[in-house]
Amino acid sequence: MTTNELSPEEVRDTKIYLEWGLTDQEYDLIVKELKRLPNFTETGIFSGMWSEHVSYKKSKPILRKFWSTNERVLQGPGEGAGILDIGDNQAVVFKAESHNHPSFVEPYEGAATGVGGILRDIFSMGAQPVAVLDSLRFGELDNAHTKHIVDGVIAGIAGYGNAIGIPTVGGEISFDSVYAGNPLVNVMAVGLMDQNAMQVGQAKGIGNSIIYVGAKTGRDGINGASFASAEFSSSEASDRSAVQVGDPFLEKLVMDATLQAIREHSDIIVGIQDMGAAGLLSSSSEMAAKAGMGINLNLDMVPQRETGMTPYELMLSESQERMVLVVKKGEEQAIIDLFQSADLDAVIIGQVTDDGRYRLNFKNEVVADVPVDFLTHAPKQDLPMIEPARLANFTDEQFEPDMGNVKETILTLLAQPTIASKSALFRHFDSQVRADTAIKPGGDAALIRIRDTQKALAMTTDVNARYLYLNPRLGAKMAVAEAARNIVSTGAKPIGITDGLNFGSPDNPEVYYELDQAVSGINDVAKKLNTPIISGNVSLYNETDGQAIYPTPMIGMVGLLEDITKATRTAFQKAGDNIYLVGRTKDSFNGSEIQKMQTGRIDGQLFDFNDEDELAAQQFILDATDRRLLNSAHDLSEGGLVVGLLESAFAGNLSFDITVDLADKYLFSETPSRFVVSVSPENRTTFELIAGDRATKLGTVTTDDAINITTTTSDIQLSLGETKNIYQESIAWKLNAE
């Protein structure tokens, strides 16, 4: 037996399992099922597999409600990533992943390994990753610690994504003090494949071999999964051992070799799975469970970077850049040779069995022997939910912005970190490697062409968590709607969703209610849009010292554009083009950027959202782009009409002259379901004909430096150069300020 490990009795008496996240009831259940005391290793593997991060035991009852089937879905939730049919025997694969806790502890490596992990999810399905996106939340940019986290996270995403050669093409970043002690780092990856290359993570076929591929196992991130499933206390420094270091160079070798193996040896590869949370343990046991089989592993064969590693450490290590392959018995050598010729470890570490047992051997001893099904099915927990008290107290009245000095208000608004251009940050990401990026960061959705076809994929991540704070269900609906508006602005049709559900502790009934409501809201709009939720990630316990973050369900959406030459961009194209507002502007100020800016907080009943209006507006934009009527299209979100107009102007380096038949404050209203478009004089008649009263003409695109905005109450003059400079540079100024 390995030294220094507690005996089964000591495990029971010291209750070390509590430290690992197992409850007394769960421990008792294990004893009952095994009809004996679990030993140290067994207790460890149950704690890993039954952590929320791996088992979703707390969120599953809610996640089950997700709608995830339609005519395109080839693979829904349950595998490494979801897959959608995009015609021509091709498929798009995507998923999101969170690395919130690691990124707080260790911003660079936390974010870097987040990118590495989500990419493995994609290529383990047999797909070539083609793009990465990110969704980030930080505290306010007014203190050194937050800046340190921002710098580290951005550098980490860049460090991994750039090196492995997958472009980071889009994302979103916002700042709010609720994230100061609990930043959010969600990454999404998108891959492309031929449908016949599809792989699943299953361990089928008695006697087939389990092959370990990639980096050696070290002591990094031991039991990171249970670490991700616990709340932070800011005084607790001991959690810091759970840091993993990434090696994008090695992952590139693993990725290329894995895809080559799938191309060349699909007849002998039975299953592939990456090692993510709970490492070798969860990948191997889940593969066995999905196939209804058992597994025998010989841990002495596991390639090890460090000496003296125990079975517990080997199983729960979250060392990066590792994969598990199941290969037909007798055919292993071809796979081993392929990986070894790329200078990678590839070792047979075990076999598939038919006895349904998860059995680990170490130094000629059986160190764990438990039923696979039991191990991989944590006892469900139905948690109580209750409407958060704050919701009942919000007033119905919409916030009334102070319009004392409109011009000043616009300039101050443009400098808000949530509004200002994020280019000072995303310029660190290689957004163009692979040479397929048709729309780079800085527009609405990103657009990636599919070589040798006319098609392109649009992609975006979105959520305005302030809206969810005011109304979880409505806010979640708006998040899906906004993501879709971003996709539609490029001319692409939304086809599917991945999500990253970032919430506080589910043990708090109010948080659990928020989660439930958010999922319902996402579902409602997803069905209307025919965009099934095919994958996602849950990150709970995003609390520091009892303070939960805003409910932040990141929506990652992918769209399909059948003819890339019809792609439409944010930027105004030509002076003389007509500018239109599509959609109606209402009193939508509670939860808005201007409310936050002028009052320092978010308050009141969230303004309304009508999904029929939304769908109609989107359909109109799609029709107009399909007929090539638009020279630019940009959806409106945070900051409202004035911000949307200015963004199109900045992107095209052109000014505009407009008259808005509304009072000043409506320049800042965040009414959803709206777009700003520009239309050339030749297309004007056709456009107005099909638009009817859906679009309101505002004015024209101009070339000089002067921007003129006339409302029913003011004449506002802005300088393109000056305003653009504020918009472009504000984040850099804040980052560099003392």
Added chain:
Amino acid sequence: MYLAKIYVTYKPSILDPQGEVIKAALKRMDYSGIEKVSQGKYFEIKLNAIDVDAATSEVESLTDALLINQNTETYRYDLSLVDEDEVVL
């Protein structure tokens, strides 16, 4: 003026991909006797302080705060009194 020479290395359990790549390259280049390579960082900092105690605590404090990542790295340092215009190498 004091000169601190600070040597930062990874903790033993932390993956050092650079060291591995360099070792493999040296092997390819026929340096056959190489057993292990690790790469760290080396800082030279010139600072003013009233005495060696002040300099010591300044160096330790700034190294902990900025130069190293306490999760993954460890360090040692030498401190010496130098002339104002001595060239740092």
Added chain:
Amino acid sequence: MYLAKIYVTYKPSILDPQGEVIKAALKRMDYSGIEKVSQGKYFEIKLNAIDVDAATSEVESLTDALLINQNTETYRYDLSLVDEDEVVL
């Protein structure tokens, strides 16, 4: 077995932007006495060699060939005899 500790620094004429960034950051963090910061690389290499002369020439040769770029970098090193299983730190 020998342990070589190799310190690589930029030649004085070369700008060291990383050193400058660190210096600026330290100033922001109120380390007021900092005069100059430069960042270099630090390598620890364990190697087998028949004697100290062989080890010396091996270390110098591999450093010149791979570890430094002679356009911009220079180095010094210490060499010592160590136990087979001594932990490199």
Added chain:
Amino acid sequence: MKAAVISFPGSNCDFDMLYALKGFGVDAQIVSAKHNDLTEYDAIFLPGGFSYGDYLRTGAVARFSPIMSAVTQAANNGKLIVGICNGFQILTEAGLLPGQLLTNRTPGFICDDVALSIANPNTAYTNAYGTEEIIHIPVAHAEGNYYADEETLAKIENNNRVVFRYVNNPNGSVHDIAGIMNENGNVFGMMPHPERAVDAVTGNEDGKNFFKSILSGILAGA
């Protein structure tokens, strides 16, 4: 005429370069850096990426790949050698081009379209561009800060070996150098990525004339 695009472990713009060359009708192939023979190729492209993770120094480890002796031989035989980004870094480390690419003046990776002027329009890489033309080509690097000592610089400048210059220097390169060639003009390196600017759908075609220049010159003659 045949072109090789060298794939080092960690190269990630190898296929971008391959597709660009094929788009201009070149018979191009990916060749692994583990090979050591390039005799059948008339032109050799070292693509961008992070060869060997860019560990130690960019290009430092790649330079010792087996293929590099064949690259050196090809260079000495007057064949066309083109290094883009990491390829440029490898060529300087290998001594086939002078100088070195250091950490950007403001450290950090930058990805941007940058304006370039044609410093020497009479080269195999620029003859299809207009003399006074300003072109926009993407950069994507953290170590693009070209450095050479005074003496070397003087030599490069006197022989008109600077091929492209930055209009707004993004990385601190001496003399705003973005691309240089060797004395014979057959070995060339640049940090910006012309292979990312050859296709209307990506919104930038300013790299096309780079390939046209090469095609009308050495490639066509082979």
